[in-house]
Amino acid sequence: MDRAFSNKYKLDIDYDTVYVDFDDTVTYANTVNTETIAFLYQCLNKGITIKLLTRHAKEIYDSLAHYRIDPKLFDEIIHIKDETTPKSDYITDERAIFIDDSFRERKDVAIKCGIPVFDCDAISALMDYTY
Numbered sequence: 001m002d003r004a005f006s007n008k009y010k011l012d013i014d015y016d017t018v019y020v021d022f023d024d025t026v027t028y029a030n031t032v033n034t035e036t037i038a039f040l041y042q043c044l045n046k047g048i049t050i051k052l053l054t055r056h057a058k059e060i061y062d063s064l065a066h067y068r069i070d071p072k073l074f075d076e077i078i079h080i081k082d083e084t085t086p087k088s089d090y091i092t093d094e095r096a097i098f099i100d101d102s103f104r105e106r107k108d109v110a111i112k113c114g115i116p117v118f119d120c121d122a123i124s125a126l127m128d129y130t131y
Contacts, residue, residue, distance in 0.1 A: 011125055013116050017096040018043050019087075019109075022054035022063070024101040025120055032067050036099070039123050040073060046128075051076045053087050053098075088112040099123065 018040070020026060026036050043050050052074040056063060060079045064071050071077060078090050088109045091098065098109045098117045106117040118126065 013097065015048065015095050015097045015116070017049040017051060017093040019051045019053045019091055019093075019096055019098045021087075021100040021102070021105070022052060022056045022060065025099055026052070026069070027063075027067060028120070032069065033120065035123050036120065037069070039126055042126075042128060044073065049075045049093070051078060053078045053080070053090055053100075055080045055083065055087075086112070091115070097126075 020036065020040065026033055026040075040050055050073065052060070054060060054077075056079065060077060061071060080087065080090070086108050087098075087100070087105050088111075091109060091113045094115070096113075096115050098106065098113070098115055099120070100106055100109075100117070101120050103119075106119065109115065110117045
């Protein structure tokens, strides 16, 4: 017999939109980040808008195909082509959250947009484990 304990959280955050990064967030170490994908499908099931917001160096649709991620999972794909424009410039929804592995990006979004921000290791706190 084996018993495992896992952490479960209840956050008091209301949001209608999720902005999520691609590199090292939706994917990690050349694989799909299954925890992020599970969260995105949870959002899909709840009718929450999902926007991919990325600076991905390659053609994003080719990379999505490579990882077998259907682009229709995202309501919008925002592909920033330069390194200088902050992601906060593309966040237009007030009732949103932002998920990105970059501390610099999270800090900028938190300050400029005033929305909750999360690193990848905090996605488990966003999961709804109620059945």
